[in-house]
Amino acid sequence: MSTRQTKITAIVCLIFAAGLFAGCQAKEQKAEQKAKPAAHETEVKQPVHAEAPAPEKAEPVIEPSKEEAVPEAEPQETVEADAVPTEEPEETILEETAPSVSAEYLGVKKCKACHLKQYKAWKKTTMAGSFENLKALVKEAEKQKAGLDPGKDYTTDEKCLRCHTTGYGRPGGFKSAEETPHMAGVQCEGCHGPGSEYRKIMKKNKKYKLAEAKAAGLIIPAEDEKGCMSCHGSDSPFTEKVDPKYVFDFKARLEKTHRHYPLKYEH
CATH class of the missing domain: 1.10.1130.10 (Flavocytochrome C3; Chain A)
Incomplete structure (x- = not known):
């Protein structure tokens, strides 16, 4: 084989090797990209536990004393219609x-x-x-x-x-x-x-x-x-x-x- 042919063969081999190397890197990058969203989804799916708010202190109920108690209103007396005096009609002979x-x-x-x-x-x-x-x-x-x-x-x-x-x-x-x-x-x-x-x-x-x-x-x-x-x-x-x-x-x-x-x- 001549020196020229030997060089050409070497160049072809280098080109082929470079292509294989580039293809492998591309596959690795795609695999990494697929792995990242899966991990992200896993994180989202994990439940987030919110901290419960601290209970407010109930205000004490102060019952009114007997002196302060408001007396109930007494019912007003109703006047029957019959009890209302009416004017007597004028007397007539008939x-x-x-x-x-x-x-x-x-x-x-x-x-x-x-x-x-x-x-x-x-x-x-x-x-x-x-x-x-x-x-x-x-x-x-x-x-x-x-x-x-x-x-x-x-x-x-x-x-x-x-x-x-x-x-x-x-x-x-x-x-x-x-x-x-x-x-x-x-x-x-x-x-x-x-x-x-x-x-x-x-x-x-x-x-x-x-x-x-x-x-x-x-x-x-x-x-x-x-x-x-x-x-x-x-x-x-x-x-x-x-x-x-x-x-x-x-x-x-x-x-x-x-x-x-x-x-x-x-x-």
Whole structure:
């Protein structure tokens, strides 16, 4: 082999050896790089134990002494509605006969439709024509005895209208001779109360129960003399002091009055 060939062969061997050496170093570097993240992951996976904070000292609870204890508030007294005094209503002549239910006056013609016998009997009484007595120059002697002016017209006098008309000042009742002439005089409802509600019961069933009609406002004068005495009492100008004939005996007057009122239906 010539010297030239020998040199070339030596150079080739050196190059080959250098390549092998470089390849080995590259492999070692890659292995080191792979090993480092694995070690890092191992460190991360290890649990880190945080130190627990030291417990705070509880503040001592100071109980109040008997002297310092706050007394419990006493419950306030409640006032019942019934205990509150209310103003008494003004007294009126017809206060005792005020209906307990919301009803209206209808007039004697409504009563006449079913109680013709009673209506005819009522027409004969002085109560039917009592409004006429308020006119001037009527019952002159009686008015003069009672201290009234015989020549005065009392048909607009409120005190007189309460007892000489039916339902004065109430729903459906007498207002004036011009507006409500059909409510003049003391009619059926003047003694039995406004009939709009109990009339419905009577029309619905002729064999109605009396208790139902009374609950609807029907008044039975025979059961209580207050209704009669509201007009025949001491407030009336016509008393026994004026003339003995004005003495009002409830039982005697009731018996005499109801002879004229036979019941149409049995109850």
